[in-house]
Amino acid sequence: MDERQNTGPAAGGEGAEAQRQPRAPEDELAALRAEVARYKEEAERNWQQFLHAAADLENYKKQASRQREDAVQRARFAVLAAVLTVVDNLERALGHSTGGDDDKIVAGIRITHRHALEVLAKMGVTQMETVGQKFDPRYHEAVDVVASVEAGVEPGTIVSEMQRGYFVNGDVLRHAKVRVAK
Numbered sequence: 524m525d526e527r528q529n530t531g532p533a534a535g536g537e538g539a540e541a542q543r544q545p546r547a548p549e550d551e552l553a554a555l556r557a558e559v560a561r562y563k564e565e566a567e568r569n570w571q572q573f574l575h576a577a578a579d580l581e582n583y584k585k586q587a588s589r590q591r592e593d594a595v596q597r598a599r600f601a602v603l604a605a606v607l608t609v610v611d612n613l614e615r616a617l618g619h620s621t622g623g624d625d626d627k628i629v630a631g632i633r634i635t636h637r638h639a640l641e642v643l644a645k646m647g648v649t650q651m652e653t654v655g656q657k658f659d660p661r662y663h664e665a666v667d668v669v670a671s672v673e674a675g676v677e678p679g680t681i682v683s684e685m686q687r688g689y690f691v692n693g694d695v696l697r698h699a700k701v702r703v704a705k
Contacts, residue, residue: 599691600691600696603643603646603648603689603691603696604696604697606639606642606643607643607689607696607697609639610636610639610640610643611686611687613632613635613636613639614636614687616632617629617632617633617636620632643689646691647691647692648689648690648691648696649689649690649691650687650688650689650690651687651688651689651690651699653681653684653687653688653699653701654681654682654683654684655676655680655681656680656681657679657680657681658679658680658681658701658703661695662688662695662698662699663681663688663698663699663700663701663703664698664699664700664701665701665702665703666685666700666701666702667685667702667703668702668703668704668705669682669702669703669704669705670704670705671704671705674704676704677704678704678705679703679704679705680703680704681701681702681703681704682701682702682703682704683701683702684699684700684701684702685700685701685702686699686700687699688700
């Protein structure tokens with residue numbers, strides 16, 4: 524009885540042998556071609572993913588470089604602006620000098636002021652020329668207005684400078700605070 528149960532197709536009879544028989548060469552060739560096509564598609568997808576990843580990496584490097592340059596530029600502007608406050612104070616001290624017994628002190632302040640301007644110039648900082656120029660909000664900040672007739676100049680002309688403006692390598696480091704004729 525046990526022998527009869529093993530003779531069915533699922534038990535390794537004629538059906539199992541039919542599954543083990545080699546396929547026709549045309550079928551095998553078609554299956555291999557399909558497999559090759561599938562691997563080519565996968566390789567193409569992988570290549571495209573690699574190219575996208577490489578482009579993303581390159582973009583990241585450029586962005587990181589720009590951010591680093593911007594941070595250096597901001598820090599440089601901050602330090603130069605801090606030094607300008609020292610220069611302003613030296614100019615105020617020179618403006619209030621009366622001569623007399625303090626000549627040596629005033630001479631020392633002049634030397635220090637000149638040296639500070641030389642150091643700033645080496646770093647690309649230049650002073651703005653404002654008096655007699657037309658007012659330009661890109662470079663100037665109007666802090667006072669005077670009548671053009673009283674000043675003897677055309678309207679929109681800078682009459683005097685309240686605080687000097689500076690450029691660093693052509694960019695505005697600090698706007699000049701000026702008095703403008705109206």
